[in-house]
Amino acid sequence: MPRNKEFNYTEKLEAARNLFWEKGYHATSMHDLVDAMKLNRSSIYDTYGNKHDLFLKCLKDYTIFKENQYLRASMAQNKGIETLEYIIRDVVEQTLTDNKACLTVKTIFEVVPTDPEAQKLLLKSGESLQAILEKTILQAQADGDINSKSPSTVIARYILSSFSSFWSHYNLTQNKKEVMEMVDFLIEQIRK
Template sequence: MPRNKEFDYDEKLEAARNLFWRKGYNATSMSNLEEAMQINRSSLYMTYGNKHDLFVKSLVNYIAMKDRQYNEAAEKGKDPLESIANIITSVSKSAIQDKNCLFTNAVFEMALSDTKVNQLLKQQNLKAVGVFEKLLKQAKEQGLLNSDKEPRLLAHFLVSSLVSIYNTHIVFGDQKLTQQTTEILIASIK
């Protein structure tokens, strides 16, 4: 008779996610994962698969967490442009607080060499583009957006610029510069 698992799946996945988030994929060893998750290697493999499988699950978990964060930020907006500004501000606050981003790390560390990770990142980017595009179209219809730019193209620009907020904070560690970068990005859509 197989042993029952004596740990919380999501809690251990979060521990792995946080380790990958902090160290990156390549710098994280199976021993590091065992220690951070506080489970033995056989339980890790049986429950989560190999290191790559665990990373993918961690990335999916991280993306879901960020989706919730951005949806909550957007819902607080009184109009579409304020919703966009709230999302961008939410990213800036995360960059300052967390000082890192698993999504951004995965873009630069794995997107070119790992098809599965690239697919997840592309899917999430397109989802975010869709959210921004919808809000930009609403803003145009309501006369709030005077830009002559195509909403889909502007949405792509906004999504790629979110990574620049993390990049600025990771590289320079300057809260004021990160906030100024955020303000410039928000001003670019008005």
């Protein structure tokens, strides 16, 4: 008769995710995962699979977290442009508060070039995030608050790509004021 799991699946997954987030995929060993998750190797393999399977589960969990963050932020305001500004500021503020690069951004640079499964997962998540932004952009354009004739898809992709630039600047300078000035500039450009 199989034994019942005596640990919280989600808590252990979060411990692994935080380790991958901190060290990166390649620098994280199974020994590191055993220590961080406080599980033996066989429990990890039996429950989560090998290191790559575990990483993909962590990445999927993180993409769901980000999609929920965007959705919550998108419901915080009534007007399209206010919603868009709130989403942008919320995402940047959390990144700076956590003082961690977005796990998605780290994975894009470290893992995606050689891992089609991670790429597929992140492309799907990116489409979801882009759709949330596009909806608010279309509303702001309809309200006359965004005067740009650029398609909402281009504006949404521009916003998403700006997030990694903000983190990069902060990582180099540790200057939150400068990053928030860049956020203000991004919003100003979107309104044009």
